[in-house]
Amino acid sequence: MHLDLRVPDLEAEVARLVSLGARCLTESLIEEGGWAPTSSPTPTATNSVVLRPPTAPTDHWSAPRAGFHRATRGMSGGTGSRLSGSVDRMDLTEKFEWRGREVRWCRTGAGPDVVFCHGTPWSSQVWAPYAKALSDRFRVHLWDMPGYGQSSKSPDHRVSLDVQGELLADLVAHWDLQSPHVVAHDYGGAVALRALLLNGCAFASLALVDVVALAPWGSDFFRLVREQAEVFSALPNAVHEGVLRTYSAWGSRLGQPRPGGE
Numbered sequence: 001m002h003l004d005l006r007v008p009d010l011e012a013e014v015a016r017l018v019s020l021g022a023r024c025l026t027e028s029l030i031e032e033g034g035w036a037p038t039s040s041p042t043p044t045a046t047n048s049v050v051l052r053p054p055t056a057p058t059d060h061w062s063a064p065r066a067g068f069h070r071a072t073r074g075m076s077g078g079t080g081s082r083l084s085g086s087v088d089r090m091d092l093t094e095k096f097e098w099r100g101r102e103v104r105w106c107r108t109g110a111g112p113d114v115v116f117c118h119g120t121p122w123s124s125q126v127w128a129p130y131a132k133a134l135s136d137r138f139r140v141h142l143w144d145m146p147g148y149g150q151s152s153k154s155p156d157h158r159v160s161l162d163v164q165g166e167l168l169a170d171l172v173a174h175w176d177l178q179s180p181h182v183v184a185h186d187y188g189g190a191v192a193l194r195a196l197l198l199n200g201c202a203f204a205s206l207a208l209v210d211v212v213a214l215a216p217w218g219s220d221f222f223r224l225v226r227e228q229a230e231v232f233s234a235l236p237n238a239v240h241e242g243v244l245r246t247y248s249a250w251g252s253r254l255g256q257p258r259p260g261g262e
Helices: 010-018 066-072 124-134 161-174 187-197 220-227 229-233 237-254
Strands: 049-051 094-098 101-108 113-117 139-143 181-185 205-209
Touching (some): 094 161, 101 124, 124 181, 161 187, 181 187, 220 229
Parallel strands (some): 113 139, 113 181
Antiparallel strands (some): 049 205, 094 101
16 A cells, blocks of 8 residues: 655555554454454555545546555464553543534644544554554544544434544644645545545545445445344344454455465
8 A cells, every 4th residue: 555645754654564563453342352353454455545635636546556565465463362451552632522522532743744534343543553653753643433432422423424524624624734644444534535525624645545435335244233233232242252253353364465475
């Protein structure tokens, strides 16, 4: 994946961080369960694209670069043991009150501004190891969408895509950022695109990592869970944990090298 944040050495810095094998994408999922998968799902070059800043043609999309993909090959990094506090975390100590919602956020470092957007069902903690590693060269902003992580979770508040896109635009304005670089994963990619295209939020660049941006969304299984929520809520904890383990293991395998080195 080529982040193309137009800042020297950023791609090399991210590749260096990925080589550490940080267990990031399941961090918010394992807070309650206290278990860790046997390998590390990390954002890879798979299905990643870069939206370049307005100075480039508006239809100019960049395919993932081979250099980052090579840097992520063969990584595992997981221990298979229960967590012992070794996973990097960042506490979101700041609050942004927005339409009755409490949005938790933090920033670290100094330099060009970079905003990370998490996906679902994760939180900003998926980006915490990246934020720490980049903070010696960049001012990094992490935030949790309402309904996720450390932000408010009121059943009375909508957390749909249009709401999150408006929130991101207002949050960037609250931070007084003129044109930050944005890195977004999964559902966060759709949120960032709405903030950019529909809500007047200016980005210096936008890196989309394995994003969810086109309908229909979700798998048949998740649609079944949504339609039969009461049934699945009655499942024993062991069954729930088994489903969670299987899902995170599937995500881990996406980052593993394929036969033939592809």
